[in-house]
Amino acid sequence: MTQDPFAPRTDDVPEPGLYPGVPADADREAARPAAANAPGALSIRGLAKRFGEKIAVNGINLDVPAGSFYGLVGPNGAGKTTSLSMATGLLRPDYGQVLIHDVDVWGQPLEAKKLMGILPDGVRLFDRLSGEQLVTYAGLLRGMDRNTVASRVADLLQALDLTNDAGTLVVDYSAGMTKKIALASALIHAPKLLVLDEPFESVDPISAANIRDILHSYVGSGGTVIVSSHVMDLVQRMCDHVAVIAGGNVLAAGTVDEVRGDSSLEDRFVELVGGRNQTEGLEWLRTS
Amino acid sequence: MVAHLVRLKVQLLFNSLRRSTWQLVGVIIGGLYGLGVMTGVVAGLVALSFADVELARTVVVLGGSALFLGWMVIPLVAGGVDMTLDPARFVTFAVPMNKLLAGMMLAGLVGVPGFITLLAALATVGTWWQRPVSLVAALVCAVIAVFTCIVLSRLVTSATTSLASSRRFKDVSGIIAFIPLILLGPIMGTVATGLENAQSFLPELAAALSWTPLGAVWSVPADLALGSYGSAALKFLIAAATLALLAWLWKLALASALVTPAHSAVTRKQAGDLGFFARFPANPTGAVAARALTYWIRDPRYGASLIMVPVLPVLLLFIGDGLGALNYLGPITAVLLAWSISADVSYDNTAFWTHLTTGVSGWADRAGRVLACLVFALPVSLLFVVVPLWINADWALLPPILGLTVGALFTGLGLSSVISARYTYAVPPPGESPFKTPPGSGARTVVVQLVGWLVMAALIIPELVLALIAILGDRELFGWLTLACGLVLGVALLLLGVRLGGKWYDKRAPELLLAVTRNQ
Structure with missing residues (x-):
């Protein structure tokens, strides 16, 4: 049988340098085992996508434990939506593998789609x-x-x-x-898994609280929730795990306490992503 | 400020072209076509300089009045053709009213309609090149006329903004506007024959119009040429006053639009009415069919196809001579209705992700859409076969025509199922007027449609040949053969199309979603 031209390429490695984030052959196995013995709700391996010249997602790895409330944070254009689209079967990745409760999203799409509910953004x-x-x-x-x-x-x-x-x-x-x-x-x-891209955008506070309650009881009963957001405070209060994505790479991932350390999640995020301006200038804006 | 607004408009126009090569190709083709028409108009107007002054006046006044009417009516039916410089977007900028008015007026010239109107109006100067006084007057009047056009359309748009922002009004007006468009040929034919009979009437109409705001401005140079300076002066006053009055009204409308945000009231409805979802079987195919049928009724883009059904017999009556042509109403309707689902996925736009994420099978997706179309296309086609034959009492034609209709309907639906699973093109996005094809999307659409029609023709060759032998050769046996062939081959091709389309769909659904995302 000829190979399905639409299947993502999981076994071969992209040419060196195509995705700087994808480890070379030898390092690949070394990067892998962590997830192999602990099957999570979602595990992403070497997921990569480029649009023309722009690398949208740079060979990311991510493990979402079952029963966790997982936050995905990152600046605009970080690759959150692209990653989530590929993880949920909406966008075919160039490279990499996505497993949902050990079901391959791109190998057995029908089985995988039964396990997850998704709320995409901007469609x-x-x-x-x-x-x-x-x-x-x-x-x-x-x-x-x-x-x-x-x-x-x-x-x-x-x-x-x-x-x-x-x-x-x-x-x-x-x-x-x-x-x-x-x-x-x-x-x-x-x-069993709920993937929500920016679920709280333009939702009023009361509805947002209701949605949070529903999501928390869903997690309490064994479900897994992944939300993307750029409201750090919300993620810090709501989620138990968090991953920081920027420029198509996962900069940090783990429990919220692990990632933020001693500072607040927002400070840690700014530290990881960078690009903060010191508040100087605009002297003319001072009214007194 | 004025220059900024004009530059903004130019930039918006160029940016909309830069998005894809196909769009550019489409715009170039459209531009060439427009240029051809323009050359004709300009040549005609210049040629009028050699004709009788009375004739020149009649033509210019009538044409000019029609132009005014067009600028007034088109924004209404097309749901605000050009809202790139929507006053609502300037609410937060403190632009002085007079500069905003002047800027928007000049910016209205940028773009195809504005440019063509400007050229056509200036071409009237060519009509009077042999008479210097009229020539100067024509130049001044052309400028007044062009600005009147722009202010008129802006005023109509501003005045109807609250009306036009109601979804129901947009939906209904979008569909109704299609009727005269489809019937344009017959209407023009009737008008032409009517004009032949009423040539004596036209100069009188022009003379009457020349005293109204519609025709006054166009009549001034002609009146000067005829030496009636008094009426020329009066008509110029009418024209200038019209422009001033319109501009003042526009200013009022704009001033109120800048402080009243558009809003539309929505009536809340309780649960309980599942519509077609309660009537179709509760499985994925039934659900897709129920959804598609709901869209046929609620979405004006589908409504525009539905409106073909009552209009088609009228069209055939005009094109064919007598009732005989109506015999072929059935097959033609079948082809058009079957073809109407060939862009179904493009019409879904990104809402298509729902199908993708629920893992609905390609077979169910394809079959559901076909089922929804069949629910009304089959009865309508059969009705359109039987009624004309009954009127003409041509019952001998029933087997071949019926065979051709059934064959075309089923074959077309099968073909559409394959095409919409593979090829997408830019169609008006959901909620927009059916007129609002994304600029320059034409070229790709034309290629897909043309190839599709050719394949369609090739696939129904057996029925066509058999029906031709039966009808032209008057052989009853071949009539029954056509019917059998239409049923057997048609159903076979339908099943094959749904299967093949479903298979492609299963393989490429994520690519389809990506394609409709890019088409936006």
């Missing part, structure tokens, strides 16, 4: 459906039966406080409501 929804229809659609597409879908949709709408707008078209929703209905669509099949 459209089928917004000419009503909120209720959209969540029902997500459930039916996954092959669930009508009664289960109906009762779960009702529960989710209730939990996310959308019952009164369930019949409104999603196109007429506010940004926050749209995030919530997308989250409901991601939860309908009771996934």
Whole structure:
């Protein structure tokens, strides 16, 4: 059988220098074993993607333990969304491997997709459906039966406080409501892993608190949540693990306490990523 | 400030071209076409200088009035054609009102419609090159006319902003605007024959229009040429007053737009109405079909295809002579409706990720979309076969025409299933007017469509040949053969198309998502 041209190349190594982050042959095995004996909810190995000349993701490795609330932080354009897209089967990586509970996302996509629910950022929804229809659609597409879908949709709408707008078209929703209905669509099949890209952007504080409660009880019952965000304070309070990504590389990863050490996560982040200006200049802005 | 606004517009225009080569190709082709039309218009206007002054006046006044009407009506139906310099975007800048007005007016000239209008208006100067007084007047009037056009369209856009920001209005007006567009040919034909009969009437119409704000400005040079200086002066006053009044109204509208943010009220609706989702089987194929059918009704971009259904018989009546052409309504409708799902994934835009992440199989995705289309395309096509034959009492044609219709519908749906799984192109994004094709997306679209139509024609050759023999040779047996062939071959090709499309989909779904992301 000929090789599937669309399968990501996991066994061969990219040409040296193509992705500076991908270790050369000899180092590869050495970089690997940590995850092999502790199967996590998500493990990423040597994941790389380039768009033309720009390396978006530079051969990253990441292990997300099962049952963790994992934060992914990084400046804009750090490669968070690209990494998450590749990890969730939306964007085909150039190199590397992604395992979700030991299922290869790009080798056995159907099995992997059953295990995860995702909320991507910056994509459209089928917004000419009503909120209720959209969540029902997500459930039916996954092959669930009508009664289960109906009762779960009702529960989710209730939990996310959308019952009164369930019949409104999603196109007429506010940004926050749209995030919530997308989250409901991601939860309908009771996934083991939840991957949320910027879930709290433009969500009002009360809804955000409700969503956090739902996510915490989900983690408490054994689920795993990965959220990307650039609100450090939120990640520090909400997550137990965190990874800092910048320029397509993982700069630090581990429990929140390990990563931040003695300082706050925000200070540590700035220290890792750099690029902070000293607050001088703009003298003319002083009003007194 | 004024220069800044104009430069901003030019920059926006260039940046929109830089995004892809295909767009550039499209714009160049469109530009060449526009240039061809323009050359014709300019040549015609200059040629008028050799004609009778009365005739020149009639033509210029009528054409000019139509131009004004166009600038007034098109922004309404096209949902604000050009909102790149939307006043709402200047709310936070403290731009003095007069400079904003002047800047936006001049910036309105930048862009294809503004440029063409400017050229056409200046070409009227050529009409009067033999009469110096009229020539100078024509130059002044052309400038007034062009600015009137721009202010008019801006005023209409500003005045209807709150109306146009309502989604329902946008949806409905977008679809309704398609009807005259599709019927443009027949309408022009009727108007042309009407004009032949009413040639005596036209100069009178022009004379009447020349005293209204629509035609006054165009009539001034002609009146000077005819020596009626008094009426020329009066009409010039009308034109100048019109421009002043419009500009004043525009200023008022703009001033209020700058302090009132656009908002639209939304009625909240409770749960309980699942629509088609409750009626289709509860499996992935049924869900895709329910979603697609919902979109056929709620999404104006699909509505634009649906509007073809009632319009097509009217069109055929005009094109063909008599009721005979209506016999072929069925097959034509079948081809068009089957083709309408060939850009389905492009229409989904990035919402397609839902299909990707739920792991819906290629077969279910393809079959669901075909099913949604069949739900109305099959009854409509059958109706369009039976009713014309009934009107014409040509029942002998039933087997071949029916065979051709069924064959074309099924074959076309199969082909569309393959095409939409492999080729995407830039289509108007969700929520936009069906008119708003991304600029210059044309070239790739045309290539995909052209090749698609050729393949389609090749695939229905068996039915076509059999039907031709049956109809032209008047052989009943071949009629029944067409029907059998249409059913068997059509269904076979449909299943094959769904399978092949599904297979490609399963392999390349992430690449499809990437492609529609780039098309945006």
